[in-house]
Amino acid sequence: MKLDEILSRCDHTQLAVTATWNDIRSLCDEGMRYQTASVCIPPCYVKPAKEYVGERLAICTVIGFPNGYNATEIKVKETEVAIADGADEIDMVINIGLLKDKRYDDLLNEIKAIKEACGNHILKVIIETCLLTEEEIIIMCRLVTEAGADFIKTSTGFSKSGATREAVSLMRKHSGASVRVKAAGGIASLADAEEFIVLGADRLGTSRVVKIVKAQNNDNNQGGY
Numbered sequence: 001m002k003l004d005e006i007l008s009r010c011d012h013t014q015l016a017v018t019a020t021w022n023d024i025r026s027l028c029d030e031g032m033r034y035q036t037a038s039v040c041i042p043p044c045y046v047k048p049a050k051e052y053v054g055e056r057l058a059i060c061t062v063i064g065f066p067n068g069y070n071a072t073e074i075k076v077k078e079t080e081v082a083i084a085d086g087a088d089e090i091d092m093v094i095n096i097g098l099l100k101d102k103r104y105d106d107l108l109n110e111i112k113a114i115k116e117a118c119g120n121h122i123l124k125v126i127i128e129t130c131l132l133t134e135e136e137i138i139i140m141c142r143l144v145t146e147a148g149a150d151f152i153k154t155s156t157g158f159s160k161s162g163a164t165r166e167a168v169s170l171m172r173k174h175s176g177a178s179v180r181v182k183a184a185g186g187i188a189s190l191a192d193a194e195e196f197i198v199l200g201a202d203r204l205g206t207s208r209v210v211k212i213v214k215a216q217n218n219d220n221n222q223g224g225y
């Protein structure tokens with residue numbers, strides 16, 4: 001698989017609680033240089049980031065992050081503010097407690113409400129697969145499809161583990177044709193990235209792919225002197 005194809009599927013990510021504006025601006029510079037699908041950043045930086053990149057790069061942000069147990073009304077408001085600030089894509093975290101309680105209608109209605117707040121912008125639904133059973137993952141695939149979201153996403157990267165091959169395969173198998181899959185967390189190499197794509201991931205949430213490419217470019221430049 002060509003490197004530019006892998007990069008074009010990457011949401012280049014910086015969600016550390018210590019992230020500064022300089023960190024976000026550098027992330028945007030890298031996203032534009034390597035033509036990633038987007039940069040995924042904290043909500044407080046959406047407005048300055050969008051002003052900085054204009055239409056050269058998609059801005060993605062997170063809602064109800066990382067635990068997902070905010071009230072639905074709060075998540076909807078977060079989404080409205082993010083869209084008004086210039087976000088192109090929204091990655092929301094589900095309320096996992098609702099899933100464990102089998103309150104499927106409440107989960108469905110929350111995703112629908114956030115999708116409505118997104119308008120024509122992309123909505124990705126983070127289900128935190130490391131905390132779910134196989135049955136729960138399959139249920140979430142059905143709910144995300146029914147709600148009309150654009151993506152189902154494995155992980156926040158802030159829980160016990162990130163994407164696994166088994167979870168991505170399961171999500172691709174049980175999600176509707178209109179729903180794409182995003183693998184996030186633990187993508188440590190170009191080989192990992194390519195394998196997740198082959199398994200059915202249309203997007204990758206990662207900061208490591210760009211770092212690997214930058215390191216390779218630096219090695220190549222040094223070798224030329």
